[in-house]
Amino acid sequence: MKAHYLAALFDPRSIAVVGGSETPGSVGEKVMRNLCESGYTGKVYPVNLRHQTVFGLPTVKTLAKLSEKVDLAILTTPSKTLVELIEACGKQGIRFVMIMSWDFVGTDAKGKVVLDKLLARARQYGIRILGPTAFGFVRAPSKLLACNYQGKVKNGSMALVSQSSAVTSAILDWAESHELGFSSVVSLGAAADIDVGDVLDYLVADPKTKSILLYIEDLKDAQLFMSALRAASRSKAVLALKVGRYENHTLTTGSTHSERLIGSDDVFNVALKRAGVLRLRSINQLFTAARVLDGSYKTKGRRLAIITNGIGAGMMAVDRAHELHVQLPRLSEATIAELDQLLPPQAQHFNPVDILGDAGPERFKAATEIVLRDPNVDGVLVVFTPQAGTNDMATAEAMIALRKTSDKPILLSWIGGKKVEGSRKLLAKAQCAHFSAPESAVEVFYSLASWQYNQQLLLQTPAPMNDMAPPDFETARMIVDSVLASGRTVMDEVESKALLRSFHIPVTLTVRAKSADDAVTAAMGLGLPVALKIDAEGIIHKTDIDGVVLNVGSLVQVASEANKMLAKAHDRLGSDKVRGLVIQPMHGKKSGRELMVGVARDRAFGPVITFGFGGVTVEVFNDVAVSLPPLNEYLAENLIQRTRVKKMLGAFRGQAPVNLDAVKHVLLRVSEMVCELPQIQQMDINPLVADEHGVIAVDAKIILGPVPEQVRRYSHMAIHPYPAHLASITQLKNGMPMCLRPIRPEDAALIAEFVRNLSDESRYNRFMNTLKTLPQALLARFTQLDYTREMAIVATVEAHAGEMIIGVARFTANPDRDSCEFAVVISDDWQGKGLGVRLMDALFNAARDMNLKVIEGEVLTSNKTMLAFMKHLGFSIQTHPDDDGLKWVVKQL
Structure with a gap:
C-alpha cells in the first residue's frame, strides 16, 4: 500500500520553521531547541529575516529562498503574517503546515475572519493545516519533537491525541515521571482542518502504535470520527476522556419525550461503547488505565x-x-x-x-x-x-x-x-499493573472488563433483516413527502400511525371525527370503550391541553366528552388550528406494560433510538436508555437490558412475561425507519403497550425536517447501515444465476472456506503469501466492515451445501475521501466465466455510491493475467512508487 497521506506531516524528511529563533521564551525558540536537541535526523531550515544562524543551523530569509522542497512548514510568527505565509507555502509546494502562532485566537470574530482566509488559501493549494495550536506534535520513534513542550518524551507504543494543549502538557509531565512512553503525541488545537478522525486514521495504519488515548472536547464530523474510531478499536485499545459531560443546551428544549429525556453526553457515551472504546471519567482514571490497556492485559468477564x-x-x-x-x-x-x-x-x-x-x-x-x-x-x-x-x-x-x-x-x-x-x-x-491503593486496582479491572464488553458491541454490524417482511418504502416516503409538501413538520396521529404501519409496527385503529356526532358514529363502528383525543395542528402533547379522555364506555359519554373537548380546544387554540378529534378503541391488554420507543437527534451523532418506561409519567420516572442505529437483535436486547423497566417485563404478581421478541421487533423496525428516512427528526411511540401476546402502539408523534437535495445516502447516520441497495441478482456467461451483494459479518465461515479452496498461486497473487487459512483477526477484519470507509462485494451461487462465495472484490477509501484502493480475487474453478467483469462493475458502482472519484491498487508485476484484465477494464498501469515487484493500477470512476 502507498504511504498514508499524513505520513509527510508526522514523519517529515525536512522541516521549515518560520520564525525559528534563539529568543528565550518564544515559541520559535522552543520548537527549534526541541528539533535540534531531540535527535531528529531530518533536515531543519530556520526561516528568519534577522539572523544568519539559529542553534548553529544556517537560516533562509523567506520560504521562497528555500533551495529544496520541504515536507512540513511550522509557522510561529504573529497571526497577521499567516495568510501571506500560507500563500508562500503553496508556491513552494509545501503540503503540510502547522500553525503555532502564540497570538492566534480562532474563536473571536476577528480570528474567524483570518481563519476563513487561511482555509480558503490552503484549499487553493491543496495544503493541510494542523492547528492553530500552541503545542504541536511528537513522534518519539523518529526522535521528532515539533512542539514547545519543555521536557522529555520517552518512546513507547501508546499514542495521545488531544484537543487541549494544557492537558497534553499535563499528561506528558505525568508520563515522564512514571516512565510511560508514547509513539505519537498530537495536540489538535482549534482543529480548523486536520481533526481527530484524520489523526486516528493515521494511527490505525501506524505499526508503532498499539494503544491510543483521546482527550475530547468537541466533535465536528461524527461520521468520520466514528469511522476512524471503529477502525482503530478493531486492532488497538482506545481510551477516551471527554469534558463537558453535563452540557445539555442542545436537547433540553426538545418537543418529544425522547428528545427531552437524553443529553448529548448520554449519546457520546453509547457512541464510544459502540465503537469499542473505553470511556474514562477523570485524568486519574486515564493515568491508571493507561498502564494496562495496551493489549497485554485482557479479561473475558467481570468476575x-x-x-x-x-x-x-x-x-x-x-x-x-x-x-x-x-x-x-x-x-x-x-x-x-x-x-x-x-x-x-x-x-x-x-x-x-x-x-x-x-x-x-x-x-x-x-x-x-x-x-x-x-x-x-x-x-x-x-x-x-x-x-x-x-x-x-x-x-x-x-x-x-x-x-x-x-x-x-x-x-x-x-x-x-x-x-x-x-x-x-x-x-x-x-x-x-501495580497500584498503591486497592481501589485503583479494582477500577482498572472494571475498565478492562468494560473495554472487553465494548469490543463485543464493536463487532455488531447489523445485516438486513431477511426474516422480517420488507417495509412498504413507497407508502412511507409518500406520507413523509406529503406532510412536508403541505408546509408542516409535525405529523398528526393518523399520519404517524400510517407511517408505523408501513414498517409493520402494530398500531391501534384510529378514526378521524370532525364533530361530536362523527365521534359517536366512529365509536359505534370501533366498539366501546374508546379513547378520545383532540386533533389539532402543531400539538405534540395532547394531555397538556386536556386533549385526551380514556375509557369512554357509553355513546352518551362519547358525545358529551367530544363536545367539551372541542369547545376547550377552540377556545384555547382558535378554530383554524382545530381539525376535530381522533377516536380509537382502548387497547384491552389487561396485563400490558406501558413502554416508550422514540427517536431523538443529537447535534453531532444524528439520530438516536430511545427506549424506556412509557405513559404520561415518562418524564417523572426518567427511565430511558439510548443507542445509535442501526440495531440488530443483540443491540436491541442490550438497549432493553439497560433500563429499569426491564424488571417489569418478566413475570410478576401473576402476570405473564412480556413477549420480548415483539418489543425487539419494534426497535428493529424503528432502526430501519431512521436509517431509510433521514427526514425523521424526532419520534415518540408512547405508550407502546406490551404483554405476553405482543405489542401495540397506542399513540405516536413524529416530527420531520427537510433533507437537502443531492445529500449522500446515510450521511445523517453516525454508523453506516448495511447497504442492502447495492445487492443485485445477475448471471454468468453460461446463464447461471449469481448474487452480488455487500459482505456481512456472518459470511466469516464462507470466506474461510473460499480462501481454503484457492490455489497457492491465487492466494499468493491476492495476499502475497500462500497462507491456507485466514487468522481469526484477519477474518473478522475482512467481514466486519465499516461501510462508511470500505466495501467488499461477494459473488455467491447456490451449491449443494447452500450459499457459496466464488469471488470477492473490495476497496478501502483513502483518507482523502476522493479515492480508494481495491483488491479482487476469484475462485480458480470460476475463472473465465465473466465473473470478474461483473464483480468489478459492482465494485465501481459501490465506489461511485460513496462519491469516490478514483480507484487504484497494487498488482504483482508477475501477474500478467491480472494486469491484462486491469487494462481491459480501463485502468492505467503505472510504476509502483515503492516496490519494483509491483505495478500501480489507476482508474477514474
Missing part, C-alpha cells in the same frame, strides 16, 4: 477474585467492587478444597481470600495460582501489606514470574510507603 494478607485492605477492594458492580464470584468447591490444603485453618478461604499477615512469597504465589485456575474467576487482585514475616521483594518476584504463566490479568496492590518502595520499582520495571 474478580481478591487475595490479601490483610482482610481490612481486602475489604477496601471489596467495597469499591460493589460500587462499580464488579462481580466477586463464589470460588468453586475444587478451589476451596485446594486452599484448605494450603492455608492455615484461621485463614479465610472464600472471596476475598485472606492468607493471613505472615504470608510469605510461596504462600502468596501458591494461593494466586490456585485461584487463577478457578473457572469462575476472570482476574485476580493481589493485595500486599508489609507485616512481620512478609518479604515484599520476593513476593513481587513471584508475581512477576506468575504473570507469564496465565492469560488472566493479575493486578497488584502494594500498600505502604518506604517499606515497599523497592518492590514497587521492581514491579514497574517488569511492566506489571
